[in-house]
Amino acid sequence: VSTRSTAATIVDVARLAGVSIKTVSRVVNQEPGVHEHTRAQVMKAVEALRYRPQQSARSLAGGRSFLIGLLYYDPSAAFVGSVQQGATLRCRELGCHLVVESLHNDAPDLKQQVERMVMALRPDGMILAPPLCDNADVLAALSETGTPCVQMSPARDTPGLPSLRMDDRAAAAELTRRLIERGHRRIAFVQGPPEQSASALRLRGYREAMAGAGLEVDPAWIRAGDFRFESGRAAAQALLALEPRPTAVFASNDDMALGVLAAAQAQGLRLPQALSVVGFDDAPAAELVWPALTTVRQPIAAMARLAVDLIVQARRAGHGGALAEHQVLPHALIERNSVADA
Amino acid sequence: VSTRSTAATIVDVARLAGVSIKTVSRVVNQEPGVHEHTRAQVMKAVEALRYRPQQSARSLAGGRSFLIGLLYYDPSAAFVGSVQQGATLRCRELGCHLVVESLHNDAPDLKQQVERMVMALRPDGMILAPPLCDNADVLAALSETGTPCVQMSPARDTPGLPSLRMDDRAAAAELTRRLIERGHRRIAFVQGPPEQSASALRLRGYREAMAGAGLEVDPAWIRAGDFRFESGRAAAQALLALEPRPTAVFASNDDMALGVLAAAQAQGLRLPQALSVVGFDDAPAAELVWPALTTVRQPIAAMARLAVDLIVQARRAGHGGALAEHQVLPHALIERNSVADA
DNA sequence: CTGAAAGCGCTTACAG
DNA sequence: CTGAAAGCGCTTACAG
Numbered sequence: 001v002s003t004r005s006t007a008a009t010i011v012d013v014a015r016l017a018g019v020s021i022k023t024v025s026r027v028v029n030q031e032p033g034v035h036e037h038t039r040a041q042v043m044k045a046v047e048a049l050r051y052r053p054q055q056s057a058r059s060l061a062g063g064r065s066f067l068i069g070l071l072y073y074d075p076s077a078a079f080v081g082s083v084q085q086g087a088t089l090r091c092r093e094l095g096c097h098l099v100v101e102s103l104h105n106d107a108p109d110l111k112q113q114v115e116r117m118v119m120a121l122r123p124d125g126m127i128l129a130p131p132l133c134d135n136a137d138v139l140a141a142l143s144e145t146g147t148p149c150v151q152m153s154p155a156r157d158t159p160g161l162p163s164l165r166m167d168d169r170a171a172a173a174e175l176t177r178r179l180i181e182r183g184h185r186r187i188a189f190v191q192g193p194p195e196q197s198a199s200a201l202r203l204r205g206y207r208e209a210m211a212g213a214g215l216e217v218d219p220a221w222i223r224a225g226d227f228r229f230e231s232g233r234a235a236a237q238a239l240l241a242l243e244p245r246p247t248a249v250f251a252s253n254d255d256m257a258l259g260v261l262a263a264a265q266a267q268g269l270r271l272p273q274a275l276s277v278v279g280f281d282d283a284p285a286a287e288l289v290w291p292a293l294t295t296v297r298q299p300i301a302a303m304a305r306l307a308v309d310l311i312v313q314a315r316r317a318g319h320g321g322a323l324a325e326h327q328v329l330p331h332a333l334i335e336r337n338s339v340a341d342a
Numbered sequence: 343v344s345t346r347s348t349a350a351t352i353v354d355v356a357r358l359a360g361v362s363i364k365t366v367s368r369v370v371n372q373e374p375g376v377h378e379h380t381r382a383q384v385m386k387a388v389e390a391l392r393y394r395p396q397q398s399a400r401s402l403a404g405g406r407s408f409l410i411g412l413l414y415y416d417p418s419a420a421f422v423g424s425v426q427q428g429a430t431l432r433c434r435e436l437g438c439h440l441v442v443e444s445l446h447n448d449a450p451d452l453k454q455q456v457e458r459m460v461m462a463l464r465p466d467g468m469i470l471a472p473p474l475c476d477n478a479d480v481l482a483a484l485s486e487t488g489t490p491c492v493q494m495s496p497a498r499d500t501p502g503l504p505s506l507r508m509d510d511r512a513a514a515a516e517l518t519r520r521l522i523e524r525g526h527r528r529i530a531f532v533q534g535p536p537e538q539s540a541s542a543l544r545l546r547g548y549r550e551a552m553a554g555a556g557l558e559v560d561p562a563w564i565r566a567g568d569f570r571f572e573s574g575r576a577a578a579q580a581l582l583a584l585e586p587r588p589t590a591v592f593a594s595n596d597d598m599a600l601g602v603l604a605a606a607q608a609q610g611l612r613l614p615q616a617l618s619v620v621g622f623d624d625a626p627a628a629e630l631v632w633p634a635l636t637t638v639r640q641p642i643a644a645m646a647r648l649a650v651d652l653i654v655q656a657r658r659a660g661h662g663g664a665l666a667e668h669q670v671l672p673h674a675l676i677e678r679n680s681v682a683d684a
Numbered sequence: 685c686t687g688a689a690a691g692c693g694c695t696t697a698c699a700g
Numbered sequence: 701c702t703g704a705a706a707g708c709g710c711t712t713a714c715a716g
Binding site: 007050052053054055056057059060065066067075076078081082084085088089092095097098099100101102113115116117119120121122145229233255258259262263265266268284285287288289290 | 395427
Binding site: 009022053059 | 692693694695696
């Protein structure tokens with residue numbers, strides 16, 4: 001015997017409270033202009049019947065679905081996991097729900113896939129994780145269907161398209177300065193892939209800090225990488241062969257930093273004394289290795305919450321309500337055990 | 343100018359195709375009993391108008407929401423990520439969508455939270471990741487609301503509650519046998535936490551394989567752990583102090599195996615020659631370390647797809663349609679570089 | 685093989 | 701401050 005068929009509707013509540021369904025609707029949606037006594041009466045009926053408004057009916061009648069979409073490409077990326085976590089929590093607080101969709105960034109029918117989802121679900125808004133947030137097809141589908149969306153850490157800002165990010169350049173500079181404070185002078189740098197905007201920004205921050213401390217950067221210290229473990233390992237092998245050897249390595253992300261750690265340990269170096277290593281992202285693995293990685297924590301949870309807030313606000317303001325633009329959120333330096341004095 | 347307000351409805355399609363909306367509905371839902379010519383006509387109109395049926399209207403009228411819920415606790419768990427990935431992909435193929443919800447396993451109002459979600463969304467079914475799949479409040483809320491659900495790797499099976507899992511015991515035995523084949527005799531084992539059912543099963547598999555090869559298990563080789571990195575490291579420190587030293591360590595999961603690796607390397611051991619290590623789970627980090635971990639890959643993607651299939655089938659069979667019960671899916675041994683000949 | 689009618693459970697726009 | 705009416709876009713159950 002399913003309780004489903006017997007679940008209370010707005011009519012049941014109205015009857016029990018002795019009011020019209022319109023009044024119940026007002027109370028449930030916290031609209032103003034209801035007598036306090038009436039409101040209490042209705043709430044009592046709501047509790048007694050355990051009434052919960054049904055999303056599909058509200059959506060059909062009201063044009064708001066209480067659904068927020070999260071579009072992402074790489075599900076294993078720590079970034080995406082944190083975005084999702086932050087977004088679901090905020091959604092619960094605001095009474096909406098998160099629908100997730102994993103899409104290939106280079107799928108030929110990507111635009112159609114997005115269109116299909118949007119037309120079926122009519123989400124109140126979409127959160128776009130990188131790199132999908134920079135995908136022209138995705139943005140076109142969303143724009144054509146009039147779906148509000150928020151870009152998370154996009155490669156570049158688009159006028160009229162709200163985006164949330166941290167300051168990669170500033171964080172990289174800070175991290176580099178921390179290394180310098182610990183006495184390091186020969187600090188190597190492993191870059192991220194050129195197609196990701198964060199790569200250049202982090203490198204710029206590093207250079208800025210080095211220059212600010214009056215330190216020359218030997219071009220041999222700068223190695224290419226692709227944000228993956230292997231590239232970090234390869235870069236470290238080259239760096240460790242240098243004479244004199246760098247005393248510290250700044251890897252543009254944690255996965256590569258793990259590669260640097262592995263390469264150094266394979267050569268029998270005692271860490272962190274023989275080589276200091278820092279990463280970026282505060283990936284889950286960052287504290288699962290030895291030495292635990294000093295790194296930068298992105299304000300992803302805060303960004304995700306804000307994204308949900310922006311969408312809900314825009315919805316309240318009516319369709320096409322303009323979202324606030326381009327915000328930069330504060331990051332945090334996480335100091336662990338991978339840095340020693342030079 | 344939002345395209346939303348002008349999106350085609352079933353009425354538009356019916357008019358263009360010169361049929362009733364009921365016929366359009368039949369074609370769109372692939373119901374039998376429509377003349378081939380009529381079907382083609384309707385499809386043409388659907389394409390021309392780019393018509394997509396709206397979830398909320400279908401849900402309200404038909405009692406199927408095309409929404410599937412995924413309930414999980416720890417978002418950073420690799421298991422959950424894989425489940426989600428497999429589920430979203432299958433959902434897309436079947437025309438439904440995945441709504442995710444992160445819940446604290448010990449939240450006081452857990453039951454209400456689940457109830458609230460279910461009453462609002464009326465999902466066609468729920469996928470329950472561990473440890474939530476064993477939570478009495480969650481199961482009660484789902485059962486009371488008549489929501490079909492599938493347990494992923496539950497601690498124990500419940501009659502009438504469908505579950506999907508792998509054979510932990512068999513996999514652990516296989517992995518142990520592989521170690522034995524490589525010449526290892528003194529194989530240590532790091533346990534998982536006692537409250538997780540997989541812990542006991544993996545230990546049993548290990549013991550079984552050892553006994554099968556006629557090898558005695560020294561009680562000192564069995565160390566307690568809690569599935570976390572640190573516990574693996576601590577266990578390894580104790581094991582490496584043994585005389586004679588074990589030549590291989592079977593850690594009950596990858597995170598602990600990483601800890602074993604770290605402890606061994608901290609003592610200057612050359613891996614994998616001086617110590618073979620195997621894990622369990624094939625976590626993302628398993629191939630990000632050196633030596634890359636030999637481990638067991640759970641059939642999570644297959645489990646997730648199956649879970650979606652079961653829910654969709656049950657829905658087609660009508661409310662409360664019974665789901666198939668208790669299936670065990672095949673796993674895979676992933677051999678990398680962390681095992682050397684003894 | 686096809687369609688006219690009723691209704692799912694809400695919100696909107698309008699009155700009073 | 702409150703309510704009666706209409707309608708959102710579909711599917712169900714029933715005819716023919």
